[in-house]
Amino acid sequence: MACIPLEKAKSGMKLAEDVYNHGGKVVLCKKGTLLTEAIIQRLVNMGVEKIVIEESLSTQEMRQLIDEKMRLIEEAFSGKDSECMQMLKEAFLDFWRNKFEISSPSIEVQDGKEAEAC
Amino acid sequence: MEKKQRPADILLLKERLLEKLPAIPKVVQEAWKLIEKGNVSPSVIGEVIGRDMTLSAKVLRLVNSPFYGFPNRIGSLKHAIVLLGLDTIKGLLISTVVFGKVTQEIKELWAHACDCATTAGIIARVLNIKEADELTVSGLLHDMGKVVIKNYFPELDAKIQKVKRRNNCTDREAEKEVLGVSHDDINGWMAEKWHFPATLKEGLIYHHQVKKAIKYPIFAAVISLADILSHIYRLKFGQCLPIVEDEVCHILKLNPKIITKIISEMDKSLYTFDWDEI
Structure with missing residues (x-):
């Protein structure tokens, strides 16, 4: 998922969130819609500023991304054991795991090496 | 190892810096x-x-x-x-x-300022703090001391960057070693010169020392949290994170559920693309 200004939108991108009108009450374009030039133009005309699109990543790309995030977080938080820092760390680890929908526990980082991919 | 700056040097720096402000x-x-x-x-x-x-x-x-x-x-x-x-x-x-002008040198600071501003607003809304807009501005300005150093004292900035790489420490620690003061102190000088409101001041001066924010601890705590969340969200290899004091969690009554809510709001709002100039 990525938030982008409408001027960066291209046809072929898929909406990850509903697009609302000015007042934030009327849905102009449903989540899941594939954008076309015509749709983008219509959104421009209606004054929409930004949209949230889905990023199309392959499973392997996702796995790489999550592995990298996990490793960076483990590294940046090493030695920072206070209550607050630990809470932030756990929240981010959970968040990235959920975001990339990896529910299997098999990709925990162990001793700097990743476990076998399932 | 740390070279302590004499108070006179710091006063001189303050004078020169305030003179150079746009x-x-x-x-x-x-x-x-x-x-x-x-x-x-x-x-x-x-x-x-x-x-x-x-x-x-x-x-x-x-x-x-x-x-x-x-x-x-x-x-x-x-x-x-x-x-x-x-x-x-x-x-x-x-x-x-x-x-004023987002040059190549301050582009990274600008991008982080934008993230932090957005995040401060999100935190305020999630926690029902009514000063969301003021907090947004505090987020935008929380590193203005760094911008001034980069723009007007490039030779000092080069030293700071060198120390940072050598010691693998945060900007703030490197600033302390080179200047004797850090960007939050400089924020204080600027805020005073420009007569900022007290709420804004607390966020700018104490976002790394929330304990010391006596008048508006919530402001300092929100900026401290917005700062670190923005850093973690875009974590880079070898980056040294500032420490968030436990006070922040207590003042804002944080729990894992609230933090997760804030992070997912950030994920929807922070731009993936570079946001060039204002």
Whole structure:
């Protein structure tokens, strides 16, 4: 998922969130819609500023991304054991795991090496 | 190993730094004077700012940016002022001065300032803190001391970057070693010179020492949290994170559920693309 200004939108991108009108009450374009030039133009005309699109990543790309995030977080938080820092760390680890929908526990980082991919 | 700067050096730095600060445009000065007098209508302020086309455009661009998350497009300065309040407008005017031109050198700082501003607003809304807009501006300005050092003292900045790489430490630790003070102290000098409101000051000065924020600890705590969340969200290889004190969690009564909510809001709002100039 990525938030982008409408001027960066291209046809072929898929909406990850509903697009609302000015007042934030009327849905102009449903989540899941594939954008076309015509749709983008219509959104421009209606004054929409930004949209949230889905990023199309392959499973392997996702796995790489999550592995990298996990490793960076483990590294940046090493030695920072206070209550607050630990809470932030756990929240981010959970968040990235959920975001990339990896529910299997098999990709925990162990001793700097990743476990076998399932 | 740490070379302590003598107080005299620090005073000298303060003097030189405040001298070098960019001149506040006439229109901004005028708007400020009116704001400080108090009891002035938004349309009068709007009229004054409106005389400077570039400035008006910058203010409107910021107001309509994702930081504030207003559902409607804000077309007039008067409307912007009514929505944001005068203190926030004052901070916004200052941010156009501090980040006047986003050069290659300060691009990274600008991107982080944008993230932090958006995140501070999100935190305020999730926690039901009513000063969301003021907090957004604090987020935008929380590293203004760094911007000034980069822009006006490139030789000192080069030293700071060198120390940072050598010691693998945070900006703040490297600044302390080279300058004897850090960007939050410099924020304080600037905030004083520019007569910032006390709420804004606390966020700018104490976002790394929330314990010391006595008057408005919530402000300092929100900026501290917004700062670190923005850093973690875009974590880079070898990056050294600042420490967030446990006080932040206590003051804001944080729990894992709230933090997760804030992170997912950030994920929807922070731009993936670079956000060039104001």
